[in-house]
Amino acid sequence: MNQIYLDYNASTPLLPEVIEAMTPFLTKHYGNPSTTHFAATEAKRVVNQAREQVASLLGAQKEEIIFTSGGSESNNHVIKNVFEKYQHKGKHIITTTIEHPAVREPLRYLEKFGADVTYVGVDSYGLVSVEEIEQAIRPDTILITVMHANNEVGTIQPIEQIGKIARDKGIFFHTDAAQSIGKVPVNVKEQNVDFLSLAGHKLYAPKGVGALYVRKGVSLDSYIHGAGHENGLRAGTENVLLIAGLGAACEQASQHLIQGTNVGELKSYFLSLLLQAFPNQIRVNGHPEACLPNTLNVSFLHHIGQEILDKVPEVAASTGSACHSGEVTLSPVLKAMGVHPEDGKGTIRFSLGLQTTKEELEKVVEFLEQRIT
Secondary structure, three states, X not given: OOOEEOEOOOOOOOOHXXXXXXXHHHHOOOOOOOOOOHHHHHHHHHHHHHHHHHHHHHOOOHHHEEEEOOHHHHHHHHHHHHHHHHOOXXXXXXXXXXOOHHHHHHHHHHHOXXXXXXXXXXXXXXXXXXXXXXXXXXXXXXXXXXXXXOOOOOEEOOHHHHHHHHHHOOOXXXXXXXXXXXXXXXXXXXXXXXXXXXXXXXXXXXXXXEEEEEOOOOOOOOOOOOOOHHHHOOOOOOOHHHHHHHHHHHHHHHHHHHHOOOHHHHHHHHHHHHHHHOOOOEEEEOOOOOEOOOEEEEEEOOOOHHHHHHHOOOEEOEEOEEEEOOEEEEOHHHHHOOOOHHHHOOEEEEEOOOOOOHHHHHHHHHHHHHHOO
């Protein structure tokens, strides 16, 4: 079976450079980076190097980077910690209706403890209005959290403008950038963020590692209590193996952004093939311009997404709806965008990556043409 992977937004394969960076820590460098003897030397060096590599990709200082277990932990750290530490100033938080569960669920949890959360809607392209965010601000607002790019439809949010408003009003601003890192330029200073979350397995690093950017001068408490690792913000011996991989992936991401890739061109080519094969039978979801170059979310009209994927087991992709006991339920993102349930039930997200080829995309369309009636 010819297997074609088009689910890079869910997880990415490890780059050869990442595997190379990790291998010595599987075979010989086993020391604890917090110790002072010879066995710690290489472990300590690579952790420091990885911190610089992540910082460089984000336009940050290395002291502003905290290693975590992934995007979910980074999001939880910021959201829960800001509420706990600064609720004496207010308990109001602003977010959007299309956030990832790793943001949505911590907020829902905090609502049990008095957090007052405003969920700002999006337009039919999945784009939030800067004006609506500003209008939602109150004297007791302590945090605004808006994802940089949506994981389902790829729409890129205007976080630079939102961040400027938050900075001018003295409100903390956090962005979940798990989907945008390595795909589009990210600079924490230019985009006016106080906190930024990233996940390793979205940018060709291993699962189980991520990072949190905390702007210098912003005070947070430790999320995991114990010894004073990670500038006192996350106790626990550093996972040197995974951190080495994350650092290497971030360095490679910098190169991909500098050199440019053909992923965007491949996505456009793929869409043209789909439109040709299924005229007037598909709807594109997401912003036509402010969108990740690798993400194509389409609704196959009069079909159910999972049933389509069941007919093309050679293709790995994701649906935008769930089917339970014959009932099709749209994702919260598609609902927030106002996608009609009858259209949305046929939604599939194809997300391309560095290894995607033109021939693979042509094969996918061929499979679909042959098997969708």
